[in-house]
Amino acid sequence: MSSASPSSGAEGPGGSITVELPDGSTRRVPSGSTGADLAAVIGRRLARDAVAVEIDGELADLTRALPDGAKVRVVVDASEEGRAVLRHSTAHVLAQAVCSLWPGAAYAIGPPIADGFYYDFELPGGARFHDEDLERIEQRMREIVEEDQPFVREEHSIESGLELFADQPFKREIIERVATTAGASEAGDEELLAEAGRGAAGRVSAYRNSPAFVDLCRGPHVPSTGRLRHFRLTRVAGAYWRGDEHRAQLQRIYGTAWESAQALEEHLHRLEEAERRDHRRLGVELDLFSFPEEIGSGLAVFHPKGGLVRRIMEDYSRRRHEEAGYSFVTSPHITKAGLFETSGHLEWYAEGMFPPMELDGGQRYYLKPMNCPFHILIYRSRQRSYRELPMRLFEFGNVYRYEKSGVVHGLTRVRGMTQDDAHIFCAREQMAGEITSLLTFVLDLLRDYGLSDFYLELSTKPEGKVVGSDEDWEEATAALRVAGESMGLELVLDPGGGAFYAPKISVQARDAIGRTWQLSTIQVDLQLPQRFGLEYVSADNARRRPVMIHRALFGSVERFFAVLLEHYAGAFPTWLAPLQARVLPVRDDHAEHAGRLAADLTAAGLRAEVDPASEPLGARIRRGRMEKVPYLLVLGDDDVAAGTVGLNVRGAPSPERGVPVAEAIARIVTDAASRAVSPATAGARREPGQ
RNA sequence: GCCGGUGUGGCGCAGCUGGUAGCGCAGGCGACUUGUAAUCGUCAGGCCGUGGGUUCGAGUCCCACCACCGGCUCCA
16 A cells, blocks of 8 residues: 555656556556546546556556556456445445435445445334335435545544544444454455555545545545446345354445446346246246145155156266265264263254254164164274275265254255265375375266366365374375376365364365356265274284275255256256156147157167147147256157157257157167266256356 | 334235225136147135234224244354
8 A cells, every 4th residue: 555655656746756557558648647637648438437447556546646557457347346346335325325214324335246346224213124115215326426525535544534434433443443354354354444544554545425425445446426326235244243143233224326227127037047047936836846835844745757757867967976986974963962971962062953852761762864874873883994994985875954944945955855974984195196096086976967167175174173193184185285296176265164073075066157166075084983983904903094085976866956057057968967858749630640649768778758749740849848858849740640740859059850860869878878967958058158 | 132114814915994805826627639838617715923902893903923025133
């Protein structure tokens, strides 16, 4: 910030300064020139689109005087940085509007976020926002925009800042935080401090855009509220102050803001697109699964079509695991409390477990939230030799977790689910190699399900309550890091994100519209083998402790099902599609041929059926398309005569007429066997990414 | 768990300030016999999420609970 202090560069009237532009060229401008002045010199269009300026790597207001010799870049509204400025400024206007409508409201923080912004408030007398309020607030915001109020930056000492915000407890708390963390900020405080407008040491900055409203803020902001036109308030929500559920719950308003009406429109359209591929909606439309209220929150039933897709997913996984040296085991859904006491789960996660049932004179039984202790008992059922390692135990295990009522979400967050869970017991010296081959296996298999865009995340030792020595954590984390780095994928760090007993590496996948999902996780666990006293007899006849690797590939079958459903927008690739081909006889008297064709398709190993001619062909074609059947085979007079079929490939713009029956069957068989994502799903993946 | 919203036939929705439920799709039946995104007719289907309350009268108002949606917190 020092190089950008307002005094430098002001050489007095008549002088001039030189600044360097991003392309390396230099410009001579009168001293005292601002970012806005510079943009105007460069071009009218740039001047119009400019929202901020970067001076020597620091974002600043357009109104700031440029220092001599600075590297300067003008930030335009249609860039991600520019939008963040627009959104941040719009958040201020939101706060201003709320304060004028609810005198005495306390405003907390209001940062830009992906695609928008929010602002947190505490309303006087414990009042709450309601949906209808959004309209009023937005109306007031538009008035403020019409008034085109300038955003004026001010800097304050800590003392004067505290005085300025004397009646704003959250602002005071932020300023006090700035004062006490001078210099080095703690992890997690970044957002807060960014809001704080921490300026030069011991100072804070604020922006005033009318006599009535000033907000503590680092900036930069657009020059005036008139720049903020294309925004919309979207929803109200509760949010805890500083993200801590033990602190006050504030009232949050979310909004979105863009550089143009068109960009706003496109954003709203993207939201609609995401809604169209929402797995909960597709689950109903395609008759795949449901959540009967009679069963309970977060507990799904899979209908025949969904059950079929699921079974195909599982079968393929099972086969691949068998080929990769896994042994299949099963374990019960409930167990005596002692097992989870030994494992430590009751100590750590009791709140997330269903409460126990008391049987046999006070014996407590729990529904299992994890499979690992069971697999451990299988390992421990007899003495193990080093010759048996690595021992890979796999189970599609049903687990039950008591998720809090507000977090249950479709198939992605449920209370009962099936994990494709495996535990690998190996010698310590086998650990690194095992993890590497495991990661390769996982990525290969995920690719077979049609996902292809991955990155890895390494979650390290959490703060606070953990078990195990530092050396153990270090070794396990290093093994994961080495394996992760060898995959040729981006590896991002998630500091403190591990479980209490183990670090983990997770595979994140981007879907067809660019959203990321955490899928597979691999955890190296040195703790449970110890808690359960696991051993094996080594080659030199010593008793050694094995390492345990936890891993789930889908995570949960239900969740992975949902991810694929959304990724494909319901148009499963042929190998996964519940119905692969449907035969449509043009008239009733083609029924016999149609029946034979369907039988041939079935004999070729395909899932096929006939849709009889009780309705016009157009209606049946339409239904087939809406059901996203990969192949629709039309059979009429011409086809009966020539031994052909009219082939409608899902996603293709027009049908192919006169395809020989044998060729049609062969093509479908090939498509299904290849587990190809195209051609039959091509039409489902044309949406632009985000 | 917390904040806001929603809950009407299988699905999507309408039902104004309280007067006793309606539409489209889907479904059954009948006719139509169809060459590429909705043939016509007809019939049936509703404890208006659940339980209390106010009222002469509640889908409409009040309370509690349940479920779902959007967030927050959490996610072994």
